[in-house]
Amino acid sequence: MEHFPLTPVEDEDRFHDLEIRENFIERVFTLKRWREMGALNPNLANLTAFHARHQLTIMAHSPGHNQLLGQLTAKGQEIPVDELYARYQGLLLEALGRKATVKKNVHVLLHLLGYFRKVLSPKEKQELVEFIENYRTGLAPLILPVTLINHYGRKYRLSYEAFAKLLFLSS
Numbered sequence: 001m002e003h004f005p006l007t008p009v010e011d012e013d014r015f016h017d018l019e020i021r022e023n024f025i026e027r028v029f030t031l032k033r034w035r036e037m038g039a040l041n042p043n044l045a046n047l048t049a050f051h052a053r054h055q056l057t058i059m060a061h062s063p064g065h066n067q068l069l070g071q072l073t074a075k076g077q078e079i080p081v082d083e084l085y086a087r088y089q090g091l092l093l094e095a096l097g098r099k100a101t102v103k104k105n106v107h108v109l110l111h112l113l114g115y116f117r118k119v120l121s122p123k124e125k126q127e128l129v130e131f132i133e134n135y136r137t138g139l140a141p142l143i144l145p146v147t148l149i150n151h152y153g154r155k156y157r158l159s160y161e162a163f164a165k166l167l168f169l170s171s
Contacts, residue, residue, distance in 0.1 A: 007031070008024055008093075019099065023096075023100065026096065027093070027097070030092070030096055033054075034092065037049075038085060042081050042085055044077060044081070047073055047076060047084065047088060048073050051069055051070065051088075056112070057096075058092065058095050059107070059108050060100040060104050060105050061095050061096050061097075061100045061104070062094075062095040062098045063107070065092075065095030065098070066095065068091055072084070072087060073088070102135070109132045109135070109145050113125070113128060113129070115158065116128070120156075124152065131144050132145045
């Protein structure tokens with residue numbers, strides 16, 4: 001941990017807590033995707049694509065970090081690529097180290113609802129809002145509104161970029 005302070009680490013005994021276990025797994029897989037992307041050709045286009053695909057996941061952990069990472073990516077042409085990647089990785093792992101909460105997840109789900117504002121029928125919007133509210137009040141797990149959102153993404157054939165964001169929210 002001294003040599004690799006940003007690497008996801010968790011105490012084995014804490015894995016009994018579902019939220020802690022899910023957060024750890026999410027950090028591991030996000031870091032895996034980060035390393036795969038970085039092994040390609042480190043450039044601003046790849047970083048921008050990575051951020052676009054992960055911004056909702058980041059937002060669920062830390063809206064402030066999501067904003068900082070977006071600003072960093074936007075200023076990417078002004079920063080040497082090695083420094084840009086190092087700064088992005090540090091902020092990314094800091095963000096994912098923060099716990100995703102019901103409140104932050106609801107914020108992301110409502111943000112996702114905006115992607116559908118022009119295509120969903122009033123009945124479908126109401127159904128999705130009810131699923132989100134059931135999650136917010138503890139009557140349903142997160143997977144229920146996420147599954148419905150994924151269903152609507154397929155049904156209404158969202159663009160790949162928008163749909164990829166939905167998929168990574170539940171990964």
